[in-house]
Amino acid sequence: xxxxxxxxxxxxxxxxxxxxxxxxxxxxxxxxxxxxxxxxxxxxxxxxxxxxxxxxxxxxxxxxxxxxxxxxxxxxxxxxxxxxxxxxxxxxxxxxxxxxxxxxxxxxxxxxxxxxxxxxxxxxxxxxxxxxxxxxxxxxxxxxxxxxxxxxxxxxxxxxxxxxxxxxxxxxxxxxxxxxxxxxxxxxxxxxxxxxxxxxxxxxxxxxxxxxxxxxxxxxxxxxxxxxxxxxxxxxxxxxxxxxxxxxxxxxxxxxxxxxxxxxxxxxxxxxxxxxxxxxxxxxxxxxxxxxxxxxxxxxxxxxxxxxxxxxxxxxxxxxxxxxxxxxxxxxxxxxxxxxxxxxxxxxxxxxxxxxxxxxxxxxxxxxxxxxxxxxxxxxxxxxxxxxxxxxxxxxxxxxxxxxxxxxxxxxxxxxxxxxxxxxxxxxxxxxxxxxxxxxxxxxxxxxxxxxxxxxxxxxxxxxxxxxxxxxxxxxxxxxxxxxxx
Ligand SMILES: [Ca+2]
Numbered sequence: 503x504x505x506x507x508x509x510x511x512x513x514x515x516x517x518x519x520x521x522x523x524x525x526x527x528x529x530x531x532x533x534x535x536x537x538x539x540x541x542x543x544x545x546x547x548x549x550x551x552x553x554x555x556x557x558x559x560x561x562x563x564x565x566x567x568x569x570x571x572x573x574x575x576x577x578x579x580x581x582x583x584x585x586x587x588x589x590x591x592x593x594x595x596x597x598x599x600x601x602x603x604x605x606x607x608x609x610x611x612x613x614x615x616x617x618x619x620x621x622x623x624x625x626x627x628x629x630x631x632x633x634x635x636x637x638x639x640x641x642x643x644x645x646x647x648x649x650x651x652x653x654x655x656x657x658x659x660x661x662x663x664x665x666x667x668x669x670x671x672x673x674x675x676x677x678x679x680x681x682x683x684x685x686x687x688x689x690x691x692x693x694x695x696x697x698x699x700x701x702x703x704x705x706x707x708x709x710x711x712x713x714x715x716x717x718x719x720x721x722x723x724x725x726x727x728x729x730x731x732x733x734x735x736x737x738x739x740x741x742x743x744x745x746x747x748x749x750x751x752x753x754x755x756x757x758x759x760x761x762x763x764x765x766x767x768x769x770x771x772x773x774x775x776x777x778x779x780x781x782x783x784x785x786x787x788x789x790x791x792x793x794x795x796x797x798x799x800x801x802x803x804x805x806x807x808x809x810x811x812x813x814x815x816x817x818x819x820x821x822x823x824x825x826x827x828x829x830x831x832x833x834x835x836x837x838x839x840x841x842x843x844x845x846x847x848x849x850x851x852x853x854x855x856x857x858x859x860x861x862x863x864x865x866x867x868x869x870x871x872x873x874x875x876x877x878x879x880x881x882x883x884x885x886x887x888x889x890x891x892x893x894x895x896x897x898x899x900x901x902x903x904x905x906x907x908x909x910x911x912x913x914x915x916x917x918x919x920x921x922x923x924x925x926x927x928x929x930x931x932x933x934x935x936x937x938x939x940x941x942x943x944x945x946x947x948x949x950x951x952x953x954x955x956x957x958x959x960x961x962x963x964x965x966x967x968x969x970x971x972x973x974x975x976x977x978x979x980x981x982x983x984x985x986x987x988x
Contacts, residue, residue, distance in 0.1 A: 573752040574897060574923045575860040576660070577851065579844060580673055580756070582621070582699075582763040583880060585869035586891050587837055597775045597838050600845030601893065604864060608895025609902050609940050614910040615951040619868035619880040619887035622675035623954070624912065628865070629655045629674060629684070631916030631931035634954045645679040654928060656916045657687040660754040663925050668742055670694055671735040671758035675867075694735050699763050704729040714770065717828035718817045719804065721767035722835070727842065730767060731760045736843035740850045747854045752923075757847065761840040762870075764804065764879070766832025768839035775838050776831055783826045784873035793875075801871075801878035804829075821873075830872050861922050862895040865912055881955060888953040894940060896922065906943035910936055911951045 588598045590605035591612075617627040623634045626646040630653050634640050638649050646653060657667040669692035674683045682696045704710060704721070706729050715722035727733030739757045746753040761768065789798055800808055806818025821829070844864065851857045869887045871877035880887045892910055896902070914933035921927060921935040938945045 573665070575746070575752050575856060576665075576754045576919055576923065577847065577860050577862045578657075578673075578754065578756040578919075579847070579862065579864045580625075580671075580758040581840055581864070581866040581891070582672060582758070582760050583868065583870045584762055584837065584840070584866035584891060585886050586889060587834065588841075588891055590893075591891060595776060595780060596834060598841040600841045600848060601864060601891075604844070604848060604862060604895055605893050605905075606903050608862065608893050609904045609906055609943060611892040611894075611910045611936075611939075612905055612907050613951070614865075614890050614892035614912065615888050615953050616866075616868040616890050616912050617952065618954045619882060620955070621867055622679075624867040625673065625675045628867070628912045628915055629657070629687070631656065631913050631928075631933050633913065633932045633952065636932055640954060642675065643679060645676075645681045647681055647684065655684060655687045656919065657754050657756060658684075659916075659920065659925065659928060660923070661687065661689055664752065665689075665754045666746065666749060666751045667754040667756070668692075668746075669756045669758070670738045670742060671731070671756075672697075672760050673756045673758035693738065694731060695758065697731070697760075699760060700765060702731045702760060702765070702767065704767070711770075715766075715773075715828060715832065717766075717821075717825040717832070719765040720828055720832040721765060722770050722773045722832070723767075724770040727769060727839070729769065730839075732840060732843050733769075735759060736846045739847050743847065743850050743854060743856065747856060759840050759843060762833055762836030766829060766836050768832070768835035772835040772839040772842070773831065776834050778827065778831055781827050781831050781834070783823060783830070787873050787876055789875050797882060797884070798875070798877065799881055801876075803879040805878060821878075826873055833870070833872055858897050860897055861919065862893075863915060863919065864891065864893045865915065866890045867912075883953050883955055894918065894936065896940060902940065902943070904940075904943040906939050906945075908936070908939045908943070908946045909948055909951045910939070911948070914947075 587593045587596045588601050588605075589596050590598065590602040590610055616624045618624050618634050618640060620640075620642065622642045622644070623637075623639050626632075626637055626639050627634055630637065630646055630650065632650075632653070637646055638644075639646060654662070657665075657669070661667040666689045667687060668690055669683065669688050671694050673692075673695065674687075676683050676696050683692045685691065704723055704725050706725050711724040713721050713723055723729070728737060735757060736759075739755065742755055746755060802808070805821070806812050806816065812818035848857075848862070851860055851862070867890070868880055869885075869889055870880055871882065871884070871886050874886055875882070875884060877884070882888075890912065892912070911933055913931075914936050917927050917931050917933050917935040918937055921937045922940075927935070934947050936947060938947055
């Protein structure tokens with residue numbers, strides 16, 4: 503549940519290893535800065551690829567269709583701002599029976615890392631299989647099509663190989679962007695994918711029950727799941743699974759839940775799963791001793807922008823202890839709300855007898871802080887932000903019930919799912935397939951995992967993590983090899 507100050511101390515202890523080449527090698531920053539962006543013209547984005555794929559499908563005709571009918575489906579489940587606060591990851595309070603059940607029949611990655619603890623760069627990286635530095639995207643507004651118009655996304659690759667691809671909910675980050683999601687990725691238009699989190703207001707028939715929560719950006723109302731985005735997304739996903747079953751084509755169904763992202767507005771029944779008396783403020787509410795300022799931020803997403811007047815209806819400034827505990831309670835409620843929606847999909851998958859033919863993957867775009875290190879929300883490279891839950895469950899009957907310490911990066915999902923479903927692997931991806939780890943949890947496919955930010959680049963190596971800092975807010979700056987953040 504908590505991150506310890508050990509994170510950054512460990513970074514420093516192992517830095518000589520990264521700089522001097524001793525220990526784990528070769529470990530180099532992959533594809534940094536402009537050089538990488540200029541030279542990384544990949545096969546995956548060449549327009550020739552879809553033409554070749556289409557030609558192959560055409561040539562093989564009905565044989566290809568028959569083969570496609572035998573292919574595995576993909577249920578691709580995304581969570582927003584979810585750190586590893588799940589029962590299956592050992593959280594002492596979290597009630598997440600459905601995700602725990604998914605982990606029971608799949609492989610749980612103990613050391614999976616996002617590529618940047620911010621929605622857009624993380625999701626752009628996952629969906630293209632390219633690092634933030636390869637894409638040149640470290641911020642919220644830049645859509646990956648602006649910098650890589652011909653890149654072939656993960657679902658687009660499946661679509662080009664005969665799959666029916668569909669998106670319900672937030673998969674691509676899209677708010678503040680001219681392009682809404684990525685229409686090229688899907689066989690049908692995405693739905694419930696473009697909004698702001700604060701527009702997730704309760705929708706009920708009749709009188710709206712009172713808000714029983716008091717802390718800023720919390721809401722506790724006795725309303726049904728469907729009052730909020732994620733309840734409606736789950737209902738839409740259940741319907742999509744039924745139609746996919748009828749359609750009979752292999753499918754790639756991407757469901758993006760908006761929780762447990764702020765505001766913490768899970769329906770009351772999920773708040774009621776927890777005893778407030780058992781919830782405490784973070785035991786490490788101050789930055790680690792000697793922590794460089796570049797590793798920290800001002801928590802403006804929750805606390806407001808320093809020096810600016812608070813937004814209407816949104817308090818700013820320090821939190822009281824009661825608020826802190828209520829926020830931590832609300833986060834857990836959101837995690838359980840999310841878990842319940844995932845459960846609806848997994849139950850429907852079983853009911854439709856699709857579990858035997860479907861790979862289920864669950865991931866979060868990045869983690870979150872709830873007062874640890876004096877931080878709220880995300881964008882740091884501490885473990886609580888960079889480390890993410892990742893569960894991959896192959897079709898039932900090949901259950902692993904495994905946990906692995908193998909390093910994994912979210913951009914590895916692209917080559918992993920492609921391999922699991924028997925598709926050709928496009929060249930030029932920055933990740934590697936995790937399939938060997940699914941076969942053997944003791945296996946390892948990479949020596950390092952990298953997380954980036956506009957302030958810092960961090961890479962876990964073996965059992966440690968290394969940092970390379972870039973200038974804060976300067977996207978194309980040459981990274982400064984650690985120890986002397988400018
Ligand atoms: Ca996010």
